[in-house]
Structures are given as structure tokens and as C-alpha cells.
Amino acid sequence: xxxxxxxxxxxxxxxxxxxxxxxxxxxxxxxxxxxxxxxxxxxxxxxxxxxxxxxxxxxxxxxxxxxxxxxxxxxxxxxxxxxxxxxxxxxxxxxxxxxxxxxxxxxxxxxxxxxxxxxxxxxxxxxxxxxxxxxxxxxxxxxxxxxxxxxxxxxxxxxxxxxxxxxxxxxxxxxxxxxxxxxxxxxxxxxxxxxxxxxxxxxxxxxxxxxxxxxxxxxxxxxxxxxxxxxxxxxxxxxxxxxxxxxxxxxxxxxxxxxxxxxxxxxxxxxxxxxxxxxxxxxxxxxxxxxxxxxxxxxxxxxxxxxxxxxxxxxxxxxxxxxxxxxxxxxxxxxxxxxxxxxxxxxxxxxxxxxxxxxxxxxxxxxxxxxxxxxxxxxxxxxxxxxxxxxxxxxxxxxxxxxxxxxxxxxxxxxxxxxxxxxxxxxxxxxxxxxxxxxxxxxxxxxxxxxxx
Numbered sequence: 451x452x453x454x455x456x457x458x459x460x461x462x463x464x465x466x467x468x469x470x471x472x473x474x475x476x477x478x479x480x481x482x483x484x485x486x487x488x489x490x491x492x493x494x495x496x497x498x499x500x501x502x503x504x505x506x507x508x509x510x511x512x513x514x515x516x517x518x519x520x521x522x523x524x525x526x527x528x529x530x531x532x533x534x535x536x537x538x539x540x541x542x543x544x545x546x547x548x549x550x551x552x553x554x555x556x557x558x559x560x561x562x563x564x565x566x567x568x569x570x571x572x573x574x575x576x577x578x579x580x581x582x583x584x585x586x587x588x589x590x591x592x593x594x595x596x597x598x599x600x601x602x603x604x605x606x607x608x609x610x611x612x613x614x615x616x617x618x619x620x621x622x623x624x625x626x627x628x629x630x631x632x633x634x635x636x637x638x639x640x641x642x643x644x645x646x647x648x649x650x651x652x653x654x655x656x657x658x659x660x661x662x663x664x665x666x667x668x669x670x671x672x673x674x675x676x677x678x679x680x681x682x683x684x685x686x687x688x689x690x691x692x693x694x695x696x697x698x699x700x701x702x703x704x705x706x707x708x709x710x711x712x713x714x715x716x717x718x719x720x721x722x723x724x725x726x727x728x729x730x731x732x733x734x735x736x737x738x739x740x741x742x743x744x745x746x747x748x749x750x751x752x753x754x755x756x757x758x759x760x761x762x763x764x765x766x767x768x769x770x771x772x773x774x775x776x777x778x779x780x781x782x783x784x785x786x787x788x789x790x791x792x793x794x795x796x797x798x799x800x801x802x803x804x805x806x807x808x809x810x811x812x813x814x815x816x817x818x819x820x821x822x823x824x825x826x827x828x829x830x831x832x833x834x835x836x837x838x839x840x841x842x843x844x845x846x847x848x849x850x851x852x853x854x855x856x857x858x859x860x861x862x863x864x865x866x867x868x869x870x871x872x873x874x875x876x877x878x879x880x881x882x883x884x885x886x887x888x889x890x891x892x893x894x895x896x897x898x899x900x901x902x903x
Contacts (some may be wrong), residue, residue, distance in 0.1 A: 455484050459557055459746070462790050468549060471797070476550040479532065483554050483569070486529055490520055491561045491568060495843075499563050502696055508694035510646050510687070520568035521601055530577075533571045533736060537800070539583045542599060548732055550794040552739045556789070559743020562843070563698075566740065570601045574643045577733045578605040578654055581672070585717040585725055588829055594652055594674060603651040606644035608675075608703060611637065617860050619726070620666040624657030624705065624793075626673055633673055633715060635708040637762040643857075645677075646687050646699025652676055655705065656722050663720065670722030674714040681708035691849040696715050734811050737854055738792045738818040742785060744820035744847050749781045751844065752829035768832060778827045784821045792818060805808070807888060809871060819854035820861070826851060 457465050472480070494516045501514050524530060532551055536543035546554075548871045558565040575598055582595040610616040614623055624637025632711040637657055644650050652674055659671040675682060682705065687699040717725060744812045755761065756768035756778070768774050795810035804811065826848045830837030855861050894901060 493866035533878040548797040555739035556743040559740030574607045604649040608653045610641045612640045626657035626659040635705045640702040667723040668720040672716040681706040741822040745825040748826040748829040781825045816861040816864040
């Protein structure tokens with residue numbers, strides 16, 4: 451029997467480990483995702499880039515026409531909202547586990563942002579849909595979630611603030627307060643992904659509603675803010691290594707005396723931290739798997755480059771240089787080991803939900819983007835100056851991956867969390883060592899010898 455087509459995109463070893471955990475529906479869907487990406491998305495990637503106007507004033511006026519065509523095709527094929535697991539969201543989800551979707555997310559990552567958006571599986575909408583599906587009121591779901599699920603609108607998650615060390619979210623200063631039947635928001639945010647998109651109709655805004663609460667984790671709330679509300683000001687798109695990521699963008703946003711109805715409060719007062727923790731877990735895994743896909747695409751480009759018969763240096767093909775082969779081998783090992791790490795985290799989420807997989811999620815979060823950046827950097831080096839130019843996708847991919855070392859919490863935050871948890875094992879390790887020493891001493895006494903060390 452021929453291998454599943456996913457083997458060509460990941461590895462035979464990885465597929466062998468997870469194949470028996472895939473339902474027949476998931477296997478069929480995965481095959482459809484691969485075929486759709488090969489037949490429809492791959493030819494459209496450069497077309498989509500060409501459809502984004504160069505003129506600054508026009509880059510934020512509309513979406514990308516070819517992407518809308520892809521979305522319509524994907525929807526007809528049933529390749530839609532695959533990230534939303536029915537196990538966790540019975541009313542809205544698809545019959546896929548996080549592990550099953552994680553493999554699909556890697557495939558999407560091979561083809562860039564356009565692939566995820568074509569299947570309505572692009573951030574930040576994915577996380578926002580999960581928030582509304584899990585925590586939103588029936589009214590909020592009807593007004594905002596259903597249009598998002600249908601791909602009719604887009605959204606932004608507004609958390610990071612200018613002039614504030616936002617890696618510690620307890621530092622945020624945006625004010626959220628109740629005035630009668632209204633909620634009033636005042637704050638200065640930036641790096642708000644999706645805020646520049648003309649299709650974005652709502653922001654989920656995190657701010658402080660109870661700054662005097664004794665618990666630093668119950669001071670925050672989340673509010674739905676329609677983008678056309680008076681006082682919402684998009685200041686500018688932020689650039690990452692010169693890329694503005696139009697038309698979605700990562701924008702600086704000011705909320706000045708923004709008033710929304712009390713019904714726009716999500717879940718309840720002081721529930722902000724509970725919501726963001728529920729939002730970020732699966733999303734981090736999706737980011738990691740897409741990053742692995744991007745790294746794999748970079749490695750593929752590198753292999754093609756170094757075997758190109760027209761590219762020789764010092765009388766040799768590039769692949770005949772030993773240093774090149776070493777970098778290819780390291781990249782293969784890095785990608786395959788990283789994939790296993792993330793798949794194990796996805797499996798644990800399925801078994802114990804995100805809260806029970808915090809360690810695995812954190813390790814993947816600070817390991818995978820750095821690994822992927824390294825793989826892309828090796829590919830850029832193999833391409834020479836072309837690798838850092840606009841004639842290759844590598845430089846923009848590197849910029850996007852480097853951003854992930856900050857997004858959803860910087861590396862240091864996750865390392866600190868994992869490190870602290872490791873230190874908690876010290877008493878157990880000491881006790882185990884002491885018990886072993888007692889047994890060792892008893893054994894020495896029985897055989898009538900003394901330790902040499």
C-alpha cells in the first residue's frame with residue numbers, strides 16, 4: 451500500500467507515530483488539504499503578493515482578491531475552520547483533534563499566510579473565534595462569532611501596549627470602566643495584528659477594570675470593541691524588519707473615550723486572564739506547527755538551490771562543499787525533532803486540555819521559532835545575497851518567524867516558567883538520592899567493602 455501523501459511533506463517516522471491516532475475523516479481531510487495547497491494555493495502565492503498595491507495609501511484599502519477566490523473554493527470542499535475542535539467546542543467545531551489539525555497546520559505553514567487564511571484558519575481570527583466560542587454570550591456569538599466562522603469579517607486581539615513592559619500582562623494600563631449601561635475604554639496599544647485590515651470589524655481589548663483588586667490576575671477584563679466606534683484610532687502600521695504585512699498589519703491603536711454597551715463585556719468582570727490563558731494554549735501549538743512548515747519550505751528551497759547545476763563556486767556545485775551538507779543535515783534533524791516535540795504537546799492538549807499541557811506548550815513555544823529561524827538563516831546563506839532580497843520568500847519568512855519569539859509571550863517568559871517548574875522537582879530528587887544512598891550503604895556493609903569514590 452502506498453504511503454499517505456503527508457509523508458512527502460513531513461517524515462515517514464512522524465507519520466508512523468501519529469497515523470493510528472487519525473480518524474478516517476481526519477486522514478481524508480488531510481489528503482484534501484495537501485491537494486488543495488498543491489493545486490490551488492501554491493500557484494496563487496506570488497499572485498497574492500502582486501495583488502497587494504505598492505502605494506502606501508492603497509495597501510490598506512482592500513483584501514487580496516485571489517485569497518477570496520481560494521476561500522470560496524476551500525469552503526465548498528469542506529476545508530473550513532479546521533482548527534476548531536468539536537471535542538472542545540461541540541456547537542461550532544470540526545471533528546478533528548488538536549493532534550490531527552497540528553499536522554495540517556504544518557502543511558499550511560509550507561505555503562505561508564495565504565494558505566491558513568484560505569481555510570479560515572489564520573491568526574488572530576483563530577484565537578478570537580475560540581474566545582467567543584468558549585466564553586462569548588449567545589448574543590456575542592450571533593453578532594460576531596458566526597460572521598467570523600463564515601469568513602465574512604476579520605478581527606484583532608488588542609493586548610500589547612506601548613510604553614509598557616507587556617511581557618508581564620499585569621502591567622497593562624488600558625482603562626476599562628463601567629459608566630451606567632456603557633463601558634468606557636481608554637488606552638494606547640501597539641503590535642495589534644489584523645488592525646489594519648479593512649475587513650476587520652472588531653477588536654477584543656484587554657484592559658484593567660479593577661486595578662485595586664488584591665489579585666493581580668483578576669484586575670483585567672476583555673471587551674468587544676467594534677472598529678467603527680468613535681474614539682478608535684489606527685495610528686500606523688508597525689514594520690518588522692521593514693515589512694508592514696499589509697493588508698493585515700500590526701498596528702498602533704489608541705482608544706480614546708471609546709464607549710460600548712455593557713453587553714460587550716466577555717464572560718464577566720475580572721476574567722481577562724482566564725480568557726487569554728484559554729486562548730493562547732492551542733494557538734501557540736498552531737503557530738509552532740506552521741513554523742515547522744515554513745522551516746521545511748526553506749530547507750526544500752535550500753536543497754533545490756545547492757543542486758542547481760548552474761550554481762557553482764570555486765569549480766564545485768554548492769552541494770559538493772562539505773559545510774553545505776552539514777547545514778542541510780542539521781536542518782533535517784532540527785525540523786524532525788521539533789515536529790515530534792510539538793505533536794506530543796498537541797496530543798497532551800487533547801488528553802488534558804491546554805491547562806494540563808502548559809509545560810509542553812511552553813517548551814515548544816520557545817524552541818520552535820528559534821529553530822525555524824536558524825533553518826531559514828542557513829537557507830538564506832546558501833542563496834547568497836539573493837536570499838535576503840525580495841526575489842526570495844526567505845527574508846520575509848525570517849522576519850515573521852523572528853516575530854514569534856515575542857508573540858504570545860517572549861521566549862524568556864516561557865523559559866522562566868519551565869525553569870521554575872523544573873526546580874520544584876528538587877525535593878523529590880533529593881529524597882530519591884537519599885533513599886538510594888541508604889540502600890547503597892547497606893549493600894556496601896553486606897559485601898564488606900568501601901566505596902572507592
